[in-house]
Structures are given as C-alpha cells and as structure tokens.
Amino acid sequence: GQNIDQPTEMTATEGAIVQINCTYQTSGFNGLFWYQQHAGEAPTFLSYNVLDGLEEKGRFSSFLSRSKGYSYLLLKELQMKDSASYLCAVKDDKIIFGKGTRLHILP
Amino acid sequence: DTAVSQTPKYLVTQMGNDKSIKCEQNLGHDTMYWYKQDSKKFLKIMFSYNNKELIINETVPNRFSPKSPDKAHLNLHINSLELGDSAVYFCASTPGPGYYEQYFGPGTRLTVT
Numbered sequence: 001g002q003n004i005d006q007p008t009e010m011t012a013t014e015g016a017i018v019q020i021n022c023t024y025q026t027s028g029f030n031g032l033f034w035y036q037q038h039a040g041e042a043p044t045f046l047s048y049n050v051l052d053g054l055e056e057k058g059r060f061s062s063f064l065s066r067s068k069g070y071s072y073l074l075l076k077e078l079q080m081k082d083s084a085s086y087l088c089a090v091k092d093d094k095i096i097f098g099k100g101t102r103l104h105i106l107p
Numbered sequence: 108d109t110a111v112s113q114t115p116k117y118l119v120t121q122m123g124n125d126k127s128i129k130c131e132q133n134l135g136h137d138t139m140y141w142y143k144q145d146s147k148k149f150l151k152i153m154f155s156y157n158n159k160e161l162i163i164n165e166t167v168p169n170r171f172s173p174k175s176p177d178k179a180h181l182n183l184h185i186n187s188l189e190l191g192d193s194a195v196y197f198c199a200s201t202p203g204p205g206y207y208e209q210y211f212g213p214g215t216r217l218t219v220t
Contacts, residue, residue: 031207042197042211043150085148091207094163097150 002026004098006088011104012078020073020086020101028092034062034073035087037100043087046073080105110134111212113198119218120188127184128215130198138162138204139181141173142197144214150197156181157204188219 003025012018024032031050035043049055049064049071061074073086085100111132120126132139140163141153155163156175170186181198198212 033207035209037148042213043209044211045208048207087150094152094155094165095209096152099147099149102148 002092002096004088004090004096006086006098006101008099009102009104011106012075013106014078014080016078017074017076018078018103020075020088020103022071022073022088022098024069024071024088024090024098026090026092026096029066030091030093032062032064032071033089033091033095034060034071035089035097036084037087038084046086075103078105080107111198111200111210113196113212113215115215116213117216117218119220121220122188122190124188125184125186126188126217127182128196128198128217130181130183130212132179132198132200132210132212134200134202134210136200136202136210137178138201138206139175139178140199140201140209141181141183142199142211144195144197146194154181154183155204162204185217190219193217193219 006022034046037043047062054063059076064071083105085102087100088098114129138157140155144150153167154173159175172184175181195214195216197214199209
C-alpha cells in the first residue's frame, strides 16, 4: 500500500535548526517533494529529490535515501515566518501527500 | 497576473444542492489537478487532466464531475452535496504530467450545512 509518515507537530526556537523527517512506502518512486503551507493558504513548492543525497537551497535543505524510504527537510536559522505546515509528498504515477508536520516557532 | 486562480474563494451551501468551482491557469501548462484538503489538513488528489484528457481519477464519488473545456480551465461540479464534502478544494497545474513542481491555486473553502 501507499504510506507516508511524518510527525504531526514540532516546536522549535527562532534562530535554531529543525529537522522534519518523512518515511514512505509506495509502489513506485519518481521523486520526493517538500511543500510549505501557511495556515489558510495554498501549498508552495520547496524542494525535489529524486537521487540520494542532500539538496541545499538557502536556509532549507532536503535529504533523500531511497534504500531506506526516508527523507528529511532541514530548516536553519529559523524565523517566525517559518511557522507553517510542511508536507512531504512522493510521486509514483501521481503525487501522494503525507498529512503534514505543523511547525511552531517560539521567539 | 495571477498564475492559478479559483472561484469562488468561499462557498457555503446546504446539503443536497449542486455547486461548481472554477479554476483557470495562465501559465500555459498542459496538466491540471483537483485536490481535496480535509479538516485534518490531509491533501489528497482527486482528478488530473492533461490537455483536456482525464489521466487520473481517484476513488471519488461520482457526484464529483470534472470538466476541462480547454487546457487552461478545469472546473469541478458537485451534485447532491453532503456534509462530508466540506473541505478546501485546491486546483493546481504543471507544465506536463511528468513535471514535479505543482502550482496551486488559492483554494476554495466549501462548507456544507
């Protein structure tokens, strides 16, 4: 079956680093995505990994291990505006989203 | 110069009614999608069209009928609305079915009373 797991909620402090994990079990794999969704808004694309390793984009990095069915999103130098839900999604013949991790940033 | 737009943004209606949500994209993309996000924020794909042809049709009640008059538009018609249809419906588009970055519309919050 298709399954994507990520923590429901996390809390971190402004200026700190946080890692949001995602594990997946899907029948096929054509890439893994991370999206950010602020409350009441649409998801926006953050990153895409199809090969193993780390992809860095500014304060955000995403890592993939296909053999382990595992990814993480790393957010550095946290800002209050990073308070949002972070959605892990896997593409086989379509995109399947996880239930999202709600990240709370404390001042 | 909105990329993906949806109307209406909010829709409140009674059980049993029929309603439509419209989506338009001006990105020149070939592929469009409808997603449903429920109260627990779980985002799930419903339909996908590529160049007006249906390519993904998830297990969705047949009360939901998508229509794509051209590749820039994908509308969603819902018959006999039920309480469980209350959710936020997002439209999205990509240049083609193999592209990974989805461009989402602002969403339509549907409340069925």
